[in-house]
Amino acid sequence: MMLNCLRHPSIPLNSTQSLPATRIILKPTVMPTVVKKHPLAIRWFHWLNFPILACMIWSGLLIYWANDEYKIKLGQKEFFHFFPDGFYKTLNVPFRLAEGMSWHFTFMWLFFINGLLYVLFTLFSGQWRLLVPNKKSFKESWLVVLHDLHIRRTAPEFLKYNAAQRVAYTLVVLMGIGSLLTGLAIYKPVTFSALAWLCGGYEAARLEHFILTLGYVLFFLIHIAQVIKTGWNNFQAMVTGFEIIKPNQTVNNE
Amino acid sequence: MNKVTHTFPQEQLSKKQLRKKTLLSFLIFVVLGAAAWFLFSSVKNAPKDDGASKPLRSVLSANESIFSSVFSSKKLVKEYPLSAAAKTVRVNGSDGLEDGVDTANWRLHVVKQNGDTLTLTLTDIKKLPKKDIVFDFKCIEGWSQVTHWAGVPLKTFMQTYGLTEESKMNYVGLQTPNKKYYVGIDMPSAVQEQTILCYEMNGAPLPLNQGYPLRLIIPVKYGVKHLKRISTMYFSNSKPPDFWAERGYDYYAGH
Numbered sequence: 412m413m414l415n416c417l418r419h420p421s422i423p424l425n426s427t428q429s430l431p432a433t434r435i436i437l438k439p440t441v442m443p444t445v446v447k448k449h450p451l452a453i454r455w456f457h458w459l460n461f462p463i464l465a466c467m468i469w470s471g472l473l474i475y476w477a478n479d480e481y482k483i484k485l486g487q488k489e490f491f492h493f494f495p496d497g498f499y500k501t502l503n504v505p506f507r508l509a510e511g512m513s514w515h516f517t518f519m520w521l522f523f524i525n526g527l528l529y530v531l532f533t534l535f536s537g538q539w540r541l542l543v544p545n546k547k548s549f550k551e552s553w554l555v556v557l558h559d560l561h562i563r564r565t566a567p568e569f570l571k572y573n574a575a576q577r578v579a580y581t582l583v584v585l586m587g588i589g590s591l592l593t594g595l596a597i598y599k600p601v602t603f604s605a606l607a608w609l610c611g612g613y614e615a616a617r618l619e620h621f622i623l624t625l626g627y628v629l630f631f632l633i634h635i636a637q638v639i640k641t642g643w644n645n646f647q648a649m650v651t652g653f654e655i656i657k658p659n660q661t662v663n664n665e
Numbered sequence: 666m667n668k669v670t671h672t673f674p675q676e677q678l679s680k681k682q683l684r685k686k687t688l689l690s691f692l693i694f695v696v697l698g699a700a701a702w703f704l705f706s707s708v709k710n711a712p713k714d715d716g717a718s719k720p721l722r723s724v725l726s727a728n729e730s731i732f733s734s735v736f737s738s739k740k741l742v743k744e745y746p747l748s749a750a751a752k753t754v755r756v757n758g759s760d761g762l763e764d765g766v767d768t769a770n771w772r773l774h775v776v777k778q779n780g781d782t783l784t785l786t787l788t789d790i791k792k793l794p795k796k797d798i799v800f801d802f803k804c805i806e807g808w809s810q811v812t813h814w815a816g817v818p819l820k821t822f823m824q825t826y827g828l829t830e831e832s833k834m835n836y837v838g839l840q841t842p843n844k845k846y847y848v849g850i851d852m853p854s855a856v857q858e859q860t861i862l863c864y865e866m867n868g869a870p871l872p873l874n875q876g877y878p879l880r881l882i883i884p885v886k887y888g889v890k891h892l893k894r895i896s897t898m899y900f901s902n903s904k905p906p907d908f909w910a911e912r913g914y915d916y917y918a919g920h
Contacts, residue, residue: 462701480807652690
């Protein structure tokens with residue numbers, strides 16, 4: 412569904428209500444049309460964030476191992492321990508706390524700077540309008556989810572990102588801010604004692620920091636599944652910046 | 666809210682141009698990806714500086730400069746009521762305690778800048794004003810525990826014994842009797858008023874595994890800096906050797 416998410420550019424969004432159904436036929440032409448979808452800056456921020464966040468999660472795991480106290484328990488029964496020994500062994504995690512800390516407290520700067528630049532760019536370029544949920548997004552995002560789960564036949568129309576994407580991509584930025592704040596509260600709980608207090612204390616901040624990390628992993632898995640499902644044209648646009656509309660192609664927003 | 670009338674710029678390309686553009690983008694993408702991996706590996710495999718890769722060690726040092734400049738020794742660590750203190754105190758680490766302690770002959774040796782050494786008994790130290798503190802003890806491993814300690818504030822100790830010159834230096838160094846465990850602490854943290862030369866835990870003399878007869882309690886640092894069984898205290902303008910910092914950990918280890 413996201414494959415051809417770009418409506419023909421000559422049709423402004425605010426005229427969509429008057430459009431008949433959702434099928435738009437482009438003028439037949441021999442040459443492929445490319446639509447510039449992702450600005451270069453956003454591609455840089457996106458692809459820098461990927462290895463930076465990966466390194467933060469990996470080094471965070473090396474740190475977490477030294478006091479791996481979190482588990483899912485119901486009454487006396489333990490359902491899952493974060494994490495099983497086999498998981499640690501496979502990823503070569505044990506006894507690397509110092510190494511983990513040195514990576515974590517280096518890459519925190521890159522994570523912070525890249526995230527800050529991304530937020531500033533989206534604000535000043537106006538890209539935030541395509542990204543931040545609007546009035547309809549929260550209601551519509553359910554329809555998108557139902558559609559993606561093959562429960563609902565049609566999905567709401569959208570420009571660059573659909574309602575669910577708007578919610579998810581904005582939420583993940585808020586999570587990033589949350590990770591920075593809870594991280595700072597754990598890192599310097601005396602200097603930033605007010606922040607630690609806001610997090611509900613030192614130990615609560617550590618748990619929140621951990622849960623946010625699980626959130627990124629979940630985000631990553633869904634994101635990858637969606638990208639694969641949506642196909643090559645959508646994926647390559649994150650690298651090249653443009654999405655291809657083939658000659659005689661029907662932009663199908665179903 | 667204004668209606669979004671965003672349109673995306675578009676252009677028409679020949680198939681050849683499109684192919685060229687796509688290939689170029691992916692080439693740059695792959696080259697940059699490889700460069701990122703190369704950078705990561707070279708940092709990972711860089712020569713070590715005290716157990717940490719050199720580039721990472723220099724960032725840790727930079728972090729120390731940044732955060733020690735924000736640190737204020739006037740800011741106090743949160744204290745808890747006595748009832749909040751754990752009855753069973755976690756014991757972690759016995760480095761430097763391997764050889765036990767000769768209780769009768771134990772002394773605190775304070776090396777002064779003029780070359781003299783103060784030699785003090787536990788009785789001498791107990792004569793100084795006693796401070797109790799109940800705070801959340803934080804281990805670098807990630808756990809914390811509210812615990813109750815008592816002793817003389819290091820600041821008071823230094824003032825009483827006329828260590829004025831010494832308090833102007835950058836660091837305090839501490840060693841265990843067998844010299845197998847040692848730490849270095851920046852002066853602002855050392856003279857923070859909650860830092861104590863501690864001889865009591867939960868209202869009783871320190872247990873052997875908690876560093877009897879005298880240990881450091883420094884609430885603005887991770888547990889690794891709370892040296893157990895102090896034998897020697899000295900002062901220096903350069904960083905004194907630090908057991909865990911030599912093993913890849915951050916030297917500052919402060920909150």
